[in-house]
Amino acid sequence: MTIRLNGEPYELPGPVTLSALLHSLDLDARRVAIERNLVVVKRQEYTTTTLHDSDEVEIVNFVGGG
C-alpha cells in the first residue's frame, strides 16, 4: 500500500502503526509530531493508530527559526 509521507509517495508492506513507521524511519517519537489526514495524532496513540492506503501523513520536528 502507498501512503503520502511528508508530501511524497511512500510504500508500506501493509497496514502498520505509527509507532512501527517511526521505528522503521529511526525517528524518536519524543522529538516529532505527526498529523494524519490533517488531524494531529496524540503521541500516546501512536501504538494504536494504524495507517491505511492513501493516508496523508506529516511528520515534523523543530528546526532553527525566528
Add this chain to the structure above:
Amino acid sequence: MADPLVIAGKTFRSRLIVGTGKYPSPAVMADAHVASATEMVTVAVRRVNLTDRSQPSLLDAIDRDRIFILPNTAGCYTAEDAIRTARLGREVGLSNWVKLEVIGDERTLFPDNVALLEATRVLVAEGFVVLPYTNDDPVACRRLEEAGAAAVMPLGAPIGSGLGIQNPNNIRIIKDQARVPVIVDAGVGTASDAAIAMELGADGVLMNTAIALAQDPVAMASAMKLAVEAGRLAFLAGRIPRREYASASSPAIGLIGALSPSERSGAGVGPRVTERASGGAAFAKASAPGAGGPGDKS
C-alpha cells in the same frame, strides 16, 4: 526578581527573546544563547528530513533547563496552515505557546492581519497561549488583544532587514494602549535598535538575524543583552523632555571674571565687565605683561 517580564502568568528574567535560525553552527548558537541570557527562544516546525538523517536535533543545542521553547508558524500563508502548524508544534510536547505568524506578502514578509486575527481566535479557543507577530498597527494590536492574544508582537521593520524601528511612534502608541505585553519582533539590526525599542516602552524584543548573522554572533548576543537592559532601565528612569535649544548643565553663576553680587550692586570698582564684554581683544590686552588690565590687579 526585579522587573520581570510576565506573559500569560509565566515569568522571565530576560526581556530578550532570541531565534534559533541562521547561526553558523549549533555550538555558536548555544554560546550566543548563553551570552544573550535569553530565557525564551523561537523554533520553527518543519517536516522531518527523511533522506538526510545526519543533522543533529536542534533541541540538543538548546539548554532547556534554562530556556523556554516558543514554536512559531513561520512560513505559513493561510490561517489554516498556521493553525495546523501550531497544533503540531504543541504536540511535540514542550508547551502550548505559539508565536503565530501568518504571512501576507513574500517580499516583505508582512503579516496578513485578517488571517492572523482569525487564527488567533481559533488557537485561543483551543487553549493556546498565542503571541502573534503583527504589523506596527495599533488597531491590529488592539484587535489581537481582544481576540485573546497573550502578548502582541509588532514588527520594528521587515523580518531580517536590520532596518531598526521604522515607526517608533506607533510602537509607543501600541504600548500605551496595550494591556498585554508588547514585544517588538523583527527588524532589529544592531544594539541601538533594541535599546530604542525598549526605550519606547516595549516589554521585550525578539530577534534572530541580528545576532545569528552578525560577524561575531556571540559578541552581538552580549551587546543585545546589554542594549535591552539599558533601554529598559532608561524607560523606567524616565527620559528628559526634548527641547529645541540648549540648557546649560553647569551653573551660570560663580564664573570667574563675572561681577560679584556686591559689584553688581555698584559698590565695586574696575572695568572688568566692560573688558570681558569686548571679547578676545580685551583678553589679549589683559594678558599682556604690564598692560594694567584685570590680570595685573594683584
